[in-house]
Amino acid sequence: MIENLSKSITKSQIWKSIFRVGIPTDNRKRALAMLGNVVLHLHPIKVKKSGIRMSYTWCMGGTAFFLFLVETITGLLLMFYYRPTVEYAFVDIVDLREAAAFGIMRELHRWGAHAMVIAVWLHMFRVFMTGSYKPPREFNWNVGVILLVLTLLLSFTGYLLPWDQLAIWAITVGSNMARATPLLGNEGPGAAFLKLGGQRLIHAGSDARFALIGGRTIGGATLIRFYVLHCVGIPLVAAFLIAVHFWRVRKDGGISGPM
């Protein structure tokens, strides 16, 4: 009976309109399955056997990308509950823990973020150890380095959002560095030389740190700034560069392998 049922489902017009090919049974269908699906289409139809071994790739790039998706989905769910203002941010996080059903979304999001940082490092290490940054893949290595930086920035901007002691003081320590930016920081070397009519151009109300946190201290302006960067700004750039990264993997000859 189950067989009949499954047959009538897979033979139905609805099913066939979605899955053109069905479960591939021959090589032609295996190729069509890859071509006809927008997600699978990221991959070529055939791949080097050496290149897809787990012992070669460690599936680390895939892991990093998967965690990026986990972060996107859990982050979206968190946005339903979270309001980025000094009044509400902390209590919303407490609510998430106490009141939200299946309350592990914040856990998934936070641990996923840590895991993603580690996965990106290990992916970079693998690519280095297999010499996969060498020609013709130099540019894609660069895109990867930028994605590593974006991963760290995503994690950094997200660190502030719970608005607890851990959050603001970690961001305080981190953003204090911007004060020392050469030329552009209030306490950076060279900034004292930038003067106009005897007035310093770079001071605590106009330097790199001020631009980063939107004020002289971490406050409501910082929270909204980091929130927007965390939820919209950096993810958009990262998503675009991930697309470039994948596309270049294909264009530079697929997963690397010995010539």
Add this chain to the structure above:
Amino acid sequence: MDFVKHAINVLAYPYWSFTLVLIAFGFMLWSKGLWSKRGGLILLAAGTLFFLVSLLDPNFYLIVAKADNVPIVMMVFLVGFFVWFAMHKAIENDVRVSRGEPLFEKTEVEDRIFTWPDLVFSEFICMVVLTVVMVVWSIALRAPLEEPANPALAPNPSKAPWYFLGLQEMLVYFDPWLAGVLLPGLIIVGLMAIPYIDTNPKGNGYFSFRERRVEIGLFLFGWLVLWSQMIVIGTFLRGPNWNFFGPYEFWDQNKVEALVNVDLSEYFWIKLLHIGLPGNWFLRELPGILLIAFYFFVLPVLLKRTRWFKKYYDKMGPARYYVGATLFLFMMLLPIKMYCRWLFNLKYFVHVQEYFFNI
């Protein structure tokens, strides 16, 4: 037991532990046995045993079991495993090459197989396993949440997110403009420059060590010895007032460390020449400025004449050589400053507080 703990506490102090790690790193690059399956198992067993036994110590447990530190413990084991695994594969290939056999990857590279089902399914299994891991982890360990933010009450120690703790640890040795801005920027630039500086055509698309000893050595030095080790120190071994505490040491808020660091200018004008510091800052800091200028501008030229570096200069050409040498010298600035601090209590090479220009 107390004696062992005390010994480990003492050995954990950066000047000992960094030196020991340097020796271990040299051994790592030289050894073959370490990368065999047996070597790996022994390392894993030793690491796990050390970790588990240490958990019995309340001070060790307190810091390791902090929710946000759990991923770092994981990172240490993962980084350890993958370094071992990559080197294991590399040495395997080296042996194959020396026997005249083809590379492991080479035996399969011509073999093109259909993405469906092989790759698609292994990706699917990875996703399932990762989902399970993430869900179990999230149920088992709650995300940390401390008291509501209070700008008037700074916790001691205040720590940056863990992946930046290597940079925060650098603040011990450098001012923020170097540790927090210039050097991190140069790490990014240096990483991006790798494919353009490294002209070695070998080792492209397969694990190998013998063909790329120097590249791999430099990368691992930066990534393991500097970056990862500094994160571990910054996370686990830095307590109140950013004072150093051994792994089994209680984080005493009142621990006092004498600040006895001395500038290079003081060494030069007072201790060497016995004439006191000149009033003019430029004259005062001239020895340090000359030293730094020598380090960055003259040293690469001198090194070029040594046999070993000349080889690279000829291979890479002037542009690649000078960019590479400058990045290399910037990287080495950290361990050099660390040892100058430990051996001579050196505070700054150049100390122009007037312009926040301190090196």
